[in-house]
Amino acid sequence: MTSERRQINQFLSIRQDRLFLENCDLTEIAKQFGTPLFVISESHLRSNLRRYKNAFTKYWHEGPVRIMPSLKASPLLAIRKVLSDEGCGCDIFGPGELECALRGGVNPSEISVNGSIKDREIIRRGIDIGARIVLDSPRELEMCEEEGRALNKIARVMFRIKPVLSNVGVMSDFAPDYEIRDLTQLIKYGIPTAELLPMCTRVMQLDHVEPIGIHVHIGRHSSQLEVWESLVTQTVLLTKQMSELMSGWIPSEVDFGGGFPSFPNTDPDVYVKGYSEHQIEDYAKVIVTTFRHTMATVNLDCAGITLEVEPGRGLHCDTGVHLTSVKNIKQEDGERARKWAEVDTSEVFLGVPGLSEEDPFAVMVANKTDQPNSIITDIVGLTCNAERLCNQIETPLLDCGDVLALLNTGSYIEAMAANFNALPRPGSVLVSDTVAELVKRHETIDDVLARDIIPERLK
Numbered sequence: 308m309t310s311e312r313r314q315i316n317q318f319l320s321i322r323q324d325r326l327f328l329e330n331c332d333l334t335e336i337a338k339q340f341g342t343p344l345f346v347i348s349e350s351h352l353r354s355n356l357r358r359y360k361n362a363f364t365k366y367w368h369e370g371p372v373r374i375m376p377s378l379k380a381s382p383l384l385a386i387r388k389v390l391s392d393e394g395c396g397c398d399i400f401g402p403g404e405l406e407c408a409l410r411g412g413v414n415p416s417e418i419s420v421n422g423s424i425k426d427r428e429i430i431r432r433g434i435d436i437g438a439r440i441v442l443d444s445p446r447e448l449e450m451c452e453e454e455g456r457a458l459n460k461i462a463r464v465m466f467r468i469k470p471v472l473s474n475v476g477v478m479s480d481f482a483p484d485y486e487i488r489d490l491t492q493l494i495k496y497g498i499p500t501a502e503l504l505p506m507c508t509r510v511m512q513l514d515h516v517e518p519i520g521i522h523v524h525i526g527r528h529s530s531q532l533e534v535w536e537s538l539v540t541q542t543v544l545l546t547k548q549m550s551e552l553m554s555g556w557i558p559s560e561v562d563f564g565g566g567f568p569s570f571p572n573t574d575p576d577v578y579v580k581g582y583s584e585h586q587i588e589d590y591a592k593v594i595v596t597t598f599r600h601t602m603a604t605v606n607l608d609c610a611g612i613t614l615e616v617e618p619g620r621g622l623h624c625d626t627g628v629h630l631t632s633v634k635n636i637k638q639e640d641g642e643r644a645r646k647w648a649e650v651d652t653s654e655v656f657l658g659v660p661g662l663s664e665e666d667p668f669a670v671m672v673a674n675k676t677d678q679p680n681s682i683i684t685d686i687v688g689l690t691c692n693a694e695r696l697c698n699q700i701e702t703p704l705l706d707c708g709d710v711l712a713l714l715n716t717g718s719y720i721e722a723m724a725a726n727f728n729a730l731p732r733p734g735s736v737l738v739s740d741t742v743a744e745l746v747k748r749h750e751t752i753d754d755v756l757a758r759d760i761i762p763e764r765l766k
């Protein structure tokens with residue numbers, strides 16, 4: 308046994324034979340709470356958040372900076388409480404996430420009600436609590452006026468625009484068969500420019516709508532700085548067109564959305580990754596300097612503008628570890644010699660395809676960090692699918708009961724877990740220093756079956 312202590316990142320370390328998250332032994336956490344399990348580091352989350360805030364405030368001096376974490380990336384209430392405690396607003400989609408934001412302590416005036424196909428109820432509730440409605444269509448603008456009038460309140464709205472990135476011939480990291488300039492136009496979200504410009508004239512005629520800002524989110528298409536530069540430039544040029552239709556209107560809040568690579572740049576749902584070493588500080592610099600420069604070029608005043616971003620994966624990805632236990636070892640000999648370590652998690656909990664060429668996650672054996680790799684094995688999950696989570700990786704000799712840690716699982720994965728094979732989904736634990744607390748209980752089989760109804764005639 309070695310007494311060495313080695314950092315994997317600032318919050319994940321190897322101590323003797325065990326993997327620790329902050330000052331908690333992950334093998335003990337697996338025993339205490341059961342596997343499969345999502346585990347999140349609170350200190351890592353706070354540290355990432357502050358890094359975003361510092362990066363943008365370093366460059367943006369004309370007004371406040373707001374970090375508005377995208378709730379969909381990690382909708383756990385306890386996580387939201389941490390971010391609310393850090394003073395963050397958020398981006399939400401739909402009534403469930405709106406409720407989550409409110410129960411998670413977000414200041415209602417700093418909630419952006421985002422998403423296409425909003426219904427009247429969410430628009431009414433958003434206006435009533437003083438949230439910002441991020442418009443996705445002319446239909447939503449009319450609903451804001453009607454609901455604002457009915458409530459005798461003013462609807463604060465932002466326009467979610469779709470600038471054409473005409474000078475960007477770069478392919479998308481997300482969908483590598485598409486050029487970003489085409490993909491960002493053919494995807495449904497945002498207001499098509501043909502509909503946007505008449506909305507600018509219309510908004511000036513309304514009594515219960517106050518246009519406060521511009522919103523743009525293209526997604527995790529590229530980690531190249533040129534793409535971000537083009538996005539910001541085209542956003543400002545379109546804003547100028549809008550301003551001319553709105554008697555010189557200048558947005559007081561400008562939100563450039565999310566889409567930043569995670570710090571380790573290992574997002575499992577992104578096909579092309581790892582090619583760029585840019586850090587969030589580089590994106591902040593490009594976004595701010597391009598914005599300031601282009602605003603000056605088109606004679607729009609930046610004074611007092613609040614600059615916002617809505618990171619999802621970039622904020623959460625490396626804060627999470629997924630724990631799973633080895634349940635069985637299978638082995639074939641002879642010509643087709645192979646080992647399989649069967650574990651109690653699944654591709655359907657992790658949102659990954661079961662036979663992918665590339666292993667989606669880095670894996671460590673949490674209770675054998677002092678042992679050298681001595682076997683080559685597949686790691687295979689629980690359901691009746693192929694479930695090959697890792698293909699022929701090197702590990703120490705594995706036994707039933709060993710705890711595997713899948714790294715960088717803090718964004719989207721928990722939120723997208725499914726119930727195939729009627730499996731109950733994993734719970735979540737939040738770690739802070741030496742304390743580990745359950746923040747979402749494991750689902751039960753009763754939970755899984757709770758919505759089923761057998762009609763009387765079939766009983």
Ligand SMILES: Cc1ncc(COP(=O)(O)O)c(C=O)c1O
Nearest residue numbers: 377524527565566617618619620
């Ligand atoms: C409106 C909006 N903002 C921010 C995000 C976060 O994106 P990412 O996780 O790529 O940072 C999303 C995610 O799709 C989104 O829809």
